[in-house]
Amino acid sequence: MSSDFDISKFPDLPGVYLMKDNSDTVIYIGKARSLKKRVSQYFQSQKYHSPKTRTLVKHIADIEYIVTQSEVEALITEASLIKKHKPRYNVRLKDDKRYPYIKITNSKYPRIYLTRRRLMDNALYFGPYTNAGAARKTLDIISRIFKVRKCKTKIDDDKTHSRPCLNYHIKRCLGPCTGAVSETVYQEELNSAIRFLKGESDELVKELEDKMYQLSLNQEYEAASVVRDQIEALKNLTQQQVAISGTDERDVISTAVDENAVYIQLFYIRNGNLVGRSQFTMDRGDDEVSIPEVLSGFIKQYYQDSPVPPEILVQYDIPEKDLIKKWLYEKSGLHVDIHVPLKGDKKRILDLAAKNAEMSMKQEQLKKDHQHPNEVLENLKTDLSLETLPYHIEGFDISNISGTDAVGSLVVFENGVPANSKYRQFNIKNVEGIDDFAMMAEVVHRRFSRILDENKPLPDLILIDGGPGQVSAAKGSLDNLNLDNIPLIGLAKQYEHIITPENKVIILSQKSDSMKLLMRIRDEAHRFAVSSHRRKRTAKLTHSALDGIPGIGESKKRALLEHFGTVDNIINASIKDLKQVEGISNNLAQKIVDYFENDDNKK
The missing domain is CATH 3.30.420.340 (UvrC, RNAse H endonuclease domain)
Known part of the structure; x- marks a missing residue:
């Protein structure tokens, strides 16, 4: 990132520029095919500028820029930075929400669960899912058919837990914590679950049928019956999916506007059915910003973290449509069609979304009219x-x-x-x-x-x-x-x-x-x-429990508690686990394990 208010030194390259005021606060973020040409336009004759732009220029004290490899990359960076800095003069998505992902951890016996944060942790993520209920149902199916674990139990290399959780007893988990399943078998089931999440149900059923046949030939009838149940469950699930399937998949975006904000209604059409909706509010940044510009800003910010459909219906033609379509293709691999329907079923569903957006706006206005901040006081x-x-x-x-x-x-x-x-x-x-x-x-x-x-x-x-x-x-x-x-x-x-x-x-x-x-x-x-x-009680118990161990002072006590959470977890930790804590050497880890081998110390 470079900073220099001498525009003549700005590069003639694509990128993003961040305008700041005297307090070093970012007040506007924009993108450009040429940083030098675009930023220069702000400081040329202002008689053709909007009131918003003239006001913006008066408050600019510094400009930083980030060079990107292409205009599409500049668009992505611009939308990401707007979400981060929330500049005063930009169109901003106020009610942004995180959709859930299905996460498979990167560990010896991977765990599968729902999360709303996608981290750079080498885990495998599926999603995001617009319907959290459907994502939970998918996890439930995986537990029933493939029995991949969901619990947080830490599984050590050298020992297993003797008391598995309820999921093991109701046959929703293979129970790797008990040592009941080998790492190879567990990984095979996990790979099947991954293929299921990728939508490869037909191919998976065929492979499972081959596996069942081979197990039968080897007279491993119990294992074959387990695979048979998996096949039946997958076939039943596939039949249910086919029975309700349609052909259409699209997002429908409509707006309603008042003097304060733009209210957006987003309908999710999947397999020809309306499966859900979301409501958002956009801060226009200035009254001069048109509704098509607001829609363009919404699409750029919303689809950074959300599933991309093959078709998006909008009320108005949006600026930078071709550039946005190119970005969506690079992001999802889909040739996304963004257009304004003028008649037929698509126009009717767009009008319905617009009606809901208007109702949402009126409800918000009623709240403001009837809920004054000081009324309760x-x-x-x-x-x-x-x-x-x-x-x-x-x-x-x-x-x-x-x-x-x-x-x-x-x-x-x-x-x-x-x-x-x-x-x-x-x-x-x-x-x-x-x-x-x-x-x-x-x-x-x-x-x-x-x-x-x-x-x-x-x-x-x-x-x-x-x-x-x-x-x-x-x-x-x-x-x-x-x-x-x-x-x-x-x-x-x-x-x-x-x-x-x-x-x-x-x-x-x-x-x-x-x-x-x-x-x-x-x-x-x-x-x-x-x-x-x-x-206070936890800290006291923790300190008294660890006080008798030579070499464990206050800082190491705090580090152990922050890492393991409870005293019991410290007592049951292995040397390998203890060594993961900053400041705990192999020698100290051995002392801790030796100390808690004494039952009196455990108590």
Whole structure:
């Protein structure tokens, strides 16, 4: 990537340019057949430029460029960078979604499962699938017919687990973790599953029939019966597929537009049937951008990660259509037809998609009209008789088991939504044994002492997870700090009644927006307290379990826990597994294994 605002030095080559403002933020990304000629056009006479372009040029402080081998590669790079940087002046896909892949891991006994992230990890991926339900059904078929494992169990080279999972017992897995199947046999079944995923069902059935015949000749009747069941299942599945098959396969893209955005409806037609749809919203970047340009931008961004059909129906002829078709061919191997139908069934399905896009737009407009950000807070202010709008609410809870490893939690909600970065955990320091009231008093005192010391703004409302005792304890801490003017309430889960420091009970409908918000804050405080307590206990158990091993200090304890997740996994790990952790040598791995051979150390 090069950066130089002297346009005369830009290359006369295809590529992508990134325009930045004074704060080094990318504000526009474009592609060009010739970087030098295209970028120069922005700084020539601007009387023919749109208002958007004139505004853009005023904010350009720097331009970077990336040279590509072709204009098609520039198109791909442009769409990828727009998704990454979300520049202000570009057409952007706001509601992008990841479709699932079927992944087969690269390991001794590969695992097959569904994932929404495609990584560069030498695994085998199939998809993405627009219909997640169909992908799950495919996995279920593979489990029934080929019995390839889905579980996360780590299978060692030198030992196997004695207790397989449920899938093995219900004959949905070959059970490599038990040593019941050889690596060769497992790989054969996996290869059959891969061929099934590639759509080679007919050829696979023929090979399985040959295999069954050969097993019968060798008098391996039990193995032959297993193959026979596989053949019958595949034949039944193929017959079902033929019975519902059609000939048409296409995506249908329609739009509806208001002053804020472009609403896109995408219909998936597979085998002549409507099998699903998705809704998206495009940020136009500027009112000057035409709907055909928006459609072009959508196609470039959406089909980077999604299945490409042989035909795409759109409402308008799009710019750069030939270039996009060339890119789609290089990506999928399909000669994709992008066109605007004027009559017949294709026009009717396009109109239906447009009608759905319009309905989606109207629903979004109704939400904006009826759900003002402060509406719930206004209701809460009225229901609790508050003097100010409770924009900033803080929730507190305590978590402990038998008084040990007690922690307090603080969650912050601003404008009715969680401000996760402002959450805090408090390790209880001054309370011995089980005393939730004293613990609450300590946490509240420490929280607001610090706020006063740092001169930070006080909350508009404090919510305590608990009843009169917890509320009274919190009130005492506030009084000691001369903060008795902050509204304080408690919400105990038993009756879902609101408690005030004066022991007044406020009963609101659990269906009201005010009560839903308070319950959400209380539940979030409880969740955060419990998770904080669990982390603390896990760390303590981990450290105490590893303390007796020579050469294992704090950093290596952390590394072991991050790698294995739990103490049990560390105890059951082999020397080979332990050596995979950074800083664990062969000598240290041997010490860990030797240490946990002692049953007392395991306990």
